[in-house]
Amino acid sequence: MNLRELQNLVYRSITDPDGTKERVGEERGLAPGVLVALIHGDERLSAFERVNIYADAYFYRLLECLGEDFPTTLAVLGEDNFAALVRGYLLEYRPTEPSIVYAGLYLADFLNRHPFSERWPFVAELARLERAVLDVFHAADAPALRVEALRAIPSGEWPAVKLRAHPAVEIVHGEWRITDLLDAVEHGREWTDPEHREASVLVWRQNALVHYRSLEPVERDALVLVSKGASLAAVCEAVAAGAQETNHVGLIGHLLARWLADGIIMPSDATLATSVRDGFPSTGT
Amino acid sequence: MNCLDFGPLGFGVGLRRPHYAPILDAHPTMDWFEVISENFMVEGGRPLQILEDVRAHYPIVMHGVSLSIGSSDPLNRTYLDALRCAARRFKPAWVSDHLCWTGVNGRNLHDLLPLPYTEETVRHVANRIRQIQEILERTILIENVSSYMAFRSSRLEEWEFLTAVAEEADCAILLDINNVFVNAFNHRFDALRYIDAIPADRVVQLHLAGHSDHGSYLLDTHDHPIRPEVWALYEHAVRRFGRVSTLIEWDDNIPEFEVLAAAAEEARRRCDFALASERVHKAG
Numbered sequence: 001m002n003l004r005e006l007q008n009l010v011y012r013s014i015t016d017p018d019g020t021k022e023r024v025g026e027e028r029g030l031a032p033g034v035l036v037a038l039i040h041g042d043e044r045l046s047a048f049e050r051v052n053i054y055a056d057a058y059f060y061r062l063l064e065c066l067g068e069d070f071p072t073t074l075a076v077l078g079e080d081n082f083a084a085l086v087r088g089y090l091l092e093y094r095p096t097e098p099s100i101v102y103a104g105l106y107l108a109d110f111l112n113r114h115p116f117s118e119r120w121p122f123v124a125e126l127a128r129l130e131r132a133v134l135d136v137f138h139a140a141d142a143p144a145l146r147v148e149a150l151r152a153i154p155s156g157e158w159p160a161v162k163l164r165a166h167p168a169v170e171i172v173h174g175e176w177r178i179t180d181l182l183d184a185v186e187h188g189r190e191w192t193d194p195e196h197r198e199a200s201v202l203v204w205r206q207n208a209l210v211h212y213r214s215l216e217p218v219e220r221d222a223l224v225l226v227s228k229g230a231s232l233a234a235v236c237e238a239v240a241a242g243a244q245e246t247n248h249v250g251l252i253g254h255l256l257a258r259w260l261a262d263g264i265i266m267p268s269d270a271t272l273a274t275s276v277r278d279g280f281p282s283t284g285t
Numbered sequence: 286m287n288c289l290d291f292g293p294l295g296f297g298v299g300l301r302r303p304h305y306a307p308i309l310d311a312h313p314t315m316d317w318f319e320v321i322s323e324n325f326m327v328e329g330g331r332p333l334q335i336l337e338d339v340r341a342h343y344p345i346v347m348h349g350v351s352l353s354i355g356s357s358d359p360l361n362r363t364y365l366d367a368l369r370c371a372a373r374r375f376k377p378a379w380v381s382d383h384l385c386w387t388g389v390n391g392r393n394l395h396d397l398l399p400l401p402y403t404e405e406t407v408r409h410v411a412n413r414i415r416q417i418q419e420i421l422e423r424t425i426l427i428e429n430v431s432s433y434m435a436f437r438s439s440r441l442e443e444w445e446f447l448t449a450v451a452e453e454a455d456c457a458i459l460l461d462i463n464n465v466f467v468n469a470f471n472h473r474f475d476a477l478r479y480i481d482a483i484p485a486d487r488v489v490q491l492h493l494a495g496h497s498d499h500g501s502y503l504l505d506t507h508d509h510p511i512r513p514e515v516w517a518l519y520e521h522a523v524r525r526f527g528r529v530s531t532l533i534e535w536d537d538n539i540p541e542f543e544v545l546a547a548a549a550e551e552a553r554r555r556c557d558f559a560l561a562s563e564r565v566h567k568a569g
Contacts (some may be wrong), residue, residue: 011388013398015394045433141329167328
């Protein structure tokens with residue numbers, strides 16, 4: 001048996017739920033007792049028991065990691081259900097990346113098709129939001145647009161200013177009001193099932209901390225435009241079209257001030273970016 | 286490999302999340318820190334800020350867990366380029382990883398699996414290390430892993446395998462004293478024989494850590510204080526290898542920073558004592 005065949009067999013033995021049973025060797029067309037033939041055993045530990053040490057370590061290491069990455073999902077499902085979820089998840093989505101940070105990348109997709117979503121219909125969205133928090137935490141650094149840089153531009157040129165979302169920003173769309181649940185578990189409070197109502201959540205990073213808040217439809221639509229790279233004029237038009245109040249200018253000013261304060265928008269235009277670098281220090285995240 | 290490229294750093298500890306605040310706030314006395322490379326091979330955010338701050342005040346080394354030197358998969362060029370980029374940014378004293386494999390067929394077990402100790406594996410691994418060193422533009426350290434299984438196809442002892450790989454690849458060795466002790470129990474060999482067989486001129490760093498006793502085997506958990514037997518093995522290693530950079534590993538049930546710092550000072554004291562007693566022994 002060459003190195004590749006040996007490593008494939010050991011991998012299968014570690015990750016298959018019945019991997020250390022002889023049946024696995026038989027399924028692969030190998031003689032019975034294949035693990036015994038490959039791996040030393042003794043009166044203290046058989047070959048199977050030795051491989052089982054790695055099998056247990058594989059599962060429990062990833063279970064712990066995913067529990068840390070999805071603490072609210074874990075709280076909702078409970079430990080036993082979460083462990084069962086992870087066991088099934090790892091069979092379908094075997095880790096491929098060098099960093100264990102990516103192990104839970106597809107957990108929300110898996111939950112979408114999982115029977116647990118019948119009992120907890122919001123849980124896939126919850127996992128998606130928790131994943132967004134993790135992704136934003138590790139997202140690229142970049143200088144955010146500051147109010148001083150905007151004020152340095154003649155007001156007549158503002159409509160043409162092009163904006164884009166900071167790389168450490170995500171908008172998560174869904175059908176459930178998840179943020180209260182997330183906040184309750186994070187702060188150790190009792191939680192209730194979220195309201196079944198269309199919701200969008202802004203997740204962003206500022207000063208190395210990740211924040212999230214619900215978005216009203218007007219702000220959501222405006223930020224979606226920004227995320228695709230839009231001019232300030234286009235953003236203002238979207239706000240005006242979607243707002244129920246008549247004071248569109250006040251609303252636009254309020255939103256823009258909040259986005260600048262939160263550091264979630266960047267200049268998309270090279271000229272404006274230069275003025276940001278040359279004249280004004282970036283907030284950075 | 287020129288061991289002079291690896292100046293002794295002294296006695297350090299692993300940089301772990303629970304200690305970020307006390308380290309960044311007070312910049313306590315510590316010779317150096319070892320960081321897990323993959324934790325800082327990210328696009329942005331707090332981890333990079335933290336490492337920038339730590340690096341500004343202390344020497345660091347980068348210790349990886351995903352190089353998978355012994356895999357039968359091709360080298361992961363994306364990973365290596367990211368590692369090289371991180372090393373250029375943070376300027377570690379050296380870069381290390383493990384003599385093991387972590388996955389196959391593009392899948393990752395996130396564990397450090399042992400290899401069959403054969404001449405063929407030596408050639409395979411040494412060839413990969415040479416390529417890695419060329420890509421990273423530096424000599425790397427390879428660490429002996431703890432293990433719970435051994436392959437019947439092995440024809441070399443573990444220490445012979447480690448030595449052969451290091452010499453054929455012309456790389457350095459990070460000798461984990463706790464792993465030697467754990468493996469000596471799990472696979473029934475003499476730990477002193479292992480230490481005595483390793484080429485002294487290739488050992489650049491030592492690891493010390495705790496383990497858990499499961500009766501029929503020892504598990505390398507890095508969640509306990511260093512056992513007296515491991516301290517004794519460390520002193521034997523110091524008498525053999527000299528004042529080699531020594532690191533305290535503690536990765537789970539992590540205590541207050543002061544506990545790790547005290548362990549680093551304990552290592553320094555034992556190193557001083559071992560070398561002094563060796564001088565007395567030779568003079569006598």
